[in-house]
Amino acid sequence: MSLEIINLWYVVAAALFIFGLKQLGSPATAVRGNKLSSIAMLIAVVATLFNKDILPWEWIIGAILVGSLVGAVTAQKVEMTSMPEMVALFNGSGGIASLMVGWAALYNLDNTTFTHITILLSILIGGMTFSGSILAWGKLSEVINSAAVVFGAQRFVNAMILVALVVCSVMFCLEPAIDSPYLYAVITLALVFGVMAVLPIGGADMPVVISLLNSYSGLAACAAGFAINNNILIVAGSMVGAAGIILTNIMCKAMNRSLGHVLFSGFGAVKEATKVEGEVKPINSEDAFLILEAAQSVTFVPGYGMAVAQAQHVVRELGELLEKNGAEVTYAIHPVAGRMPGHMNVLLAEANVPYDQLVEMEDINPRIDKVDVAVVIGANDVVNPAARNDENSPIYGMPIINVDYAQTVFVLKRSMASGFSGVDNPLFFGDNTRMLFGDAKQSLAAVVAEFKT
Amino acid sequence: MDAVFLALILMLSIFLGFELISKVPATLHTPLMSGANAISGITIVGALISAGSGTDLLATILGAAAVMFATINVVGGYMVTNRMLSMFKKKDVDPSGGKS
Numbered sequence: 001m002s003l004e005i006i007n008l009w010y011v012v013a014a015a016l017f018i019f020g021l022k023q024l025g026s027p028a029t030a031v032r033g034n035k036l037s038s039i040a041m042l043i044a045v046v047a048t049l050f051n052k053d054i055l056p057w058e059w060i061i062g063a064i065l066v067g068s069l070v071g072a073v074t075a076q077k078v079e080m081t082s083m084p085e086m087v088a089l090f091n092g093s094g095g096i097a098s099l100m101v102g103w104a105a106l107y108n109l110d111n112t113t114f115t116h117i118t119i120l121l122s123i124l125i126g127g128m129t130f131s132g133s134i135l136a137w138g139k140l141s142e143v144i145n146s147a148a149v150v151f152g153a154q155r156f157v158n159a160m161i162l163v164a165l166v167v168c169s170v171m172f173c174l175e176p177a178i179d180s181p182y183l184y185a186v187i188t189l190a191l192v193f194g195v196m197a198v199l200p201i202g203g204a205d206m207p208v209v210i211s212l213l214n215s216y217s218g219l220a221a222c223a224a225g226f227a228i229n230n231n232i233l234i235v236a237g238s239m240v241g242a243a244g245i246i247l248t249n250i251m252c253k254a255m256n257r258s259l260g261h262v263l264f265s266g267f268g269a270v271k272e273a274t275k276v277e278g279e280v281k282p283i284n285s286e287d288a289f290l291i292l293e294a295a296q297s298v299t300f301v302p303g304y305g306m307a308v309a310q311a312q313h314v315v316r317e318l319g320e321l322l323e324k325n326g327a328e329v330t331y332a333i334h335p336v337a338g339r340m341p342g343h344m345n346v347l348l349a350e351a352n353v354p355y356d357q358l359v360e361m362e363d364i365n366p367r368i369d370k371v372d373v374a375v376v377i378g379a380n381d382v383v384n385p386a387a388r389n390d391e392n393s394p395i396y397g398m399p400i401i402n403v404d405y406a407q408t409v410f411v412l413k414r415s416m417a418s419g420f421s422g423v424d425n426p427l428f429f430g431d432n433t434r435m436l437f438g439d440a441k442q443s444l445a446a447v448v449a450e451f452k453t
Numbered sequence: 454m455d456a457v458f459l460a461l462i463l464m465l466s467i468f469l470g471f472e473l474i475s476k477v478p479a480t481l482h483t484p485l486m487s488g489a490n491a492i493s494g495i496t497i498v499g500a501l502i503s504a505g506s507g508t509d510l511l512a513t514i515l516g517a518a519a520v521m522f523a524t525i526n527v528v529g530g531y532m533v534t535n536r537m538l539s540m541f542k543k544k545d546v547d548p549s550g551g552k553s
Binding site for chain 2: 022026041045051062063067069071093094100101105107108211220224225240244249335350351352356358
């Protein structure tokens with residue numbers, strides 16, 4: 001196939017990517033959209049393979065087989081609760097691939113300075129996507145401590161790394177060579193920079209990081225496209241980059257924080273919340289059942305704790321029993337609940353909760369006072385009234401689901417330790433709050449058992 | 454290809470990306486992210502070209518490794534997105550029809 005015809009197929013692929021991405025935006029067409037975009041990918045790959053210059057086959061076939069096997073097995077095996085970790089790992093593998101594409105592009109001998117700059121960009125973005133994603137994976141899977149790591153000279157060290165990156169890049173462009181020490185310096189610095197970027201970000205801020213890394217992986221592919229003069233990489237890569245930025249922005253807005261604030265200051269490092277004191281009112285499953293049985297409308301508010309306890313199935317079971325009992329059941333989901341955008345939605349979908357029962361924060365808040373019982377399952381910050389009332393709280397100003405305005409609030413909690421960011425939550429002491437202590441899954445199962453007797 | 458022309462493509466695609474994604478319901482955030490992630494595996498095309506075009510062994514090895522990583526990204530990303538999306542159901546279209 002000639003280069004022109006290959007490029008023509010790339011145009012077809014680009015169009016399919018666009019349609020696919022568009023259809024991913026609506027629940028009714030999303031499955032088709034994903035298939036369309038995978039067909040686009042197949043077209044792009046096959047068209048590229050028709051380039052007769054592409055040899056040696058054994059290397060390529062081997063690499064594709066190994067990659068497909070690893071990808072397919074992990075995609076099938078992964079638990080829905082581990083989805084954030086997996087998205088991080090996939091981001092990382094895309095990043096390292098872009099780094100390598102940029103690096104290998106140096107072997108083309110007729111590169112211009114512009115090409116060298118784009119090669120360095122793809123190495124830089126690809127490298128930091130890779131190391132940042134690996135660190136994010138470590139934090140998400142709790143292989144390493146997921147808390148924010150902040151130290152005094154952090155900004156200074158980061159600035160130094162950036163300066164060193166620029167200097168090494170300039171030196172490399174002045175005298176480009178495949179074995180230039182500056183090349184290795186840029187690769188190393190890029191990897192270090194990725195680690196430094198994710199280090200100060202704590203577990204509760206992970207939705208922002210995951211979507212930002214997603215954006216980077218697209219931008220890395222885009223830079224690699226410039227490095228090898230390939231327009232399908234630029235088109236697809238920059239669309240992914242734009243999509244990631246939009247998601248990142250949504251996540252930041254949902255926390256009422258700027259992107260810069262999330263990236264550069266550890267959560268809760270700045271302010272100490274006013275300590276709230278009060279008396280919690282515990283409740284047992286029998287009493288919880290009696291209140292739920294009388295309720296006309298019930299809203300479940302899930303958080304990361306639901307994922308940890310794997311409680312999504314028993315939540316759905318209770319929801320169905322309540323519906324049979326005549327109550328209106330909804331699931332209110334805060335945009336940053338969990339560890340990645342849409343985390344809770346995926347878990348509830350896995351448990352067969354129809355997506356039209358899931359309501360967003362803006363929809364539930366105006367009518368929350370008409371909700372008889374709000375059941376908070378493993379969520380803390382996203383329902384913390386201190387975000388509304390306490391100017392000293394680190395999460396002050398963050399939009400929350402106002403469960404404290406509901407008639408009754410059940411909070412399912414393992415024990416009285418404060419939540420992830422160490423914020424004391426006045427919700428626990430509210431007059432209309434009842435605490436159901438214990439493992440969320442077991443507590444709910446006990447309530448379900450009451451319903452069945 | 455002309456750098457200016459490539460920059461034009463870049464600009465148009467970024468605008469297009471913003472337009473396409475801006476109105477996505479929260480329910481689809483995760484699938485959108487992993488689906489977009491799979492698309493970022495497009496770097497596989499670059500990897501194939503690099504693996505193939507080099508006369509140098511190191512370039513071939515780099516390219517082949519890039520092909521492998523990008524394939525993980527592509528295959529894994531699409532499959533897991535599909536798996537997730539197939540779980541999303543609307544009320545009362547459950548084919549089993551039963552509510553236990």
